[in-house]
Amino acid sequence: MRGPSLVVLAGPTGVGKTSAAIAFAEAVGAEIVCADSRTLYRGMDIGTAKPTARDRARVPHHLLDIARPDQVVTLADYQRLARRAIDVIRGRGRLPLLVGGSGLHIRAVVDGPEIPPAEPDWNLRETLEAEERAGGPGLLHGRLREVDPAAAARIHPSNLRRIIRALEVHAKTGIPISVLQRANEPPSHPAGRGSVAMIALVVDRARLYDRIHRRIDEQLAAGLVEEVRALVGARYPKTLPALQGVGYKELIPYVEGSLSLEESTVLIRRNTRRYAKRQLTWFRNDARYRWLDVADDPPDAVAARIHAMIWI
Numbered sequence: 001m002r003g004p005s006l007v008v009l010a011g012p013t014g015v016g017k018t019s020a021a022i023a024f025a026e027a028v029g030a031e032i033v034c035a036d037s038r039t040l041y042r043g044m045d046i047g048t049a050k051p052t053a054r055d056r057a058r059v060p061h062h063l064l065d066i067a068r069p070d071q072v073v074t075l076a077d078y079q080r081l082a083r084r085a086i087d088v089i090r091g092r093g094r095l096p097l098l099v100g101g102s103g104l105h106i107r108a109v110v111d112g113p114e115i116p117p118a119e120p121d122w123n124l125r126e127t128l129e130a131e132e133r134a135g136g137p138g139l140l141h142g143r144l145r146e147v148d149p150a151a152a153a154r155i156h157p158s159n160l161r162r163i164i165r166a167l168e169v170h171a172k173t174g175i176p177i178s179v180l181q182r183a184n185e186p187p188s189h190p191a192g193r194g195s196v197a198m199i200a201l202v203v204d205r206a207r208l209y210d211r212i213h214r215r216i217d218e219q220l221a222a223g224l225v226e227e228v229r230a231l232v233g234a235r236y237p238k239t240l241p242a243l244q245g246v247g248y249k250e251l252i253p254y255v256e257g258s259l260s261l262e263e264s265t266v267l268i269r270r271n272t273r274r275y276a277k278r279q280l281t282w283f284r285n286d287a288r289y290r291w292l293d294v295a296d297d298p299p300d301a302v303a304a305r306i307h308a309m310i311w312i
Contacts, residue, residue, distance in 0.1 A: 003197075009201070020201065020302040022299070024302075025097050031095070046222050047248050069231060202292065220265065238252050
């Protein structure tokens with residue numbers, strides 16, 4: 001029986017995607033295309049739980065370390081690069097495995113939506129951020145409801161970065177971002193040359209939160225503070241999208257001396273849990289995902305179960 005032409009392995013942060021993906025890729029001769037908005041950037045290894053050099057030696061990984069933190073990789077950039085990587089992998093007769101926790105990046109590859117053409121306008125973004133601070137939480141989300149109710153319904157009121165991007169696109173193009181993002185099926189669409197198998201890993205909430213907390217402790221022990229200090233020392237603006245990721249934005253105040261390490265750690269734990277919940281909500285809203293409860297299974301066992309779900 002012929003298998004899929006693309007396998008998607010998704011799930012919340014801390015569920016064990018990386019180890020399961022590597023075990024599965026080794027077993028079936030796949031190469032991994034990373035679907036993450038932070039592992040794209042160099043110098044951000046510990047806080048993004050980036051695959052290690054040993055991991056990459058076991059299985060080829062694509063779209064890691066492709067830009068500096070101050071080089072913004074847009075969703076359109078990612079979509080183009082991911083499609084190219086998938087074509088290269090298929091050209092070698094191997095299976096592309098799209099792995100990550102960013103539902104938006106996965107959707108950009110699988111559904112091929114038209115990405116808004118507006119380039120980032122940093123002055124406008126700073127102005128909008130200042131207006132939100134002055135007017136209070138919810139100001140910009142209310143404004144987005146007026147110009148693009150469909151986008152406002154999809155974007156959480158606390159997700160200021162996506163709200164500002166939607167307002168920016170509308171300001172630059174005059175077209176709601178929800179209209180521009182409607183899916184099309186271009187000839188180069190990855191799913192256009194075969195089926196796509198979409199698997200989401202999950203574990204019960206207590207296990208997931210325990211794994212999240214343990215991983216944060218491990219990251220701190222591995223030098224996460226020093227990694228953030230190096231980024232701050234390199235004078236990268238802390239408003240950069242790359243530095244707005246969980247684990248970085250909470251430690252910058254500690255590095256700058258305005259929070260204690262204990263306070264920053266509490267924030268990292270809380271925000272990582274919240275991020276995991278948002279990820280789960282995103283994936284549960286897509287009926288194409290087949291769910292796999294990994295429990296406490298080792299990576300090889302999870303990989304075998306993924307294989308059984310795809311090739312029955």
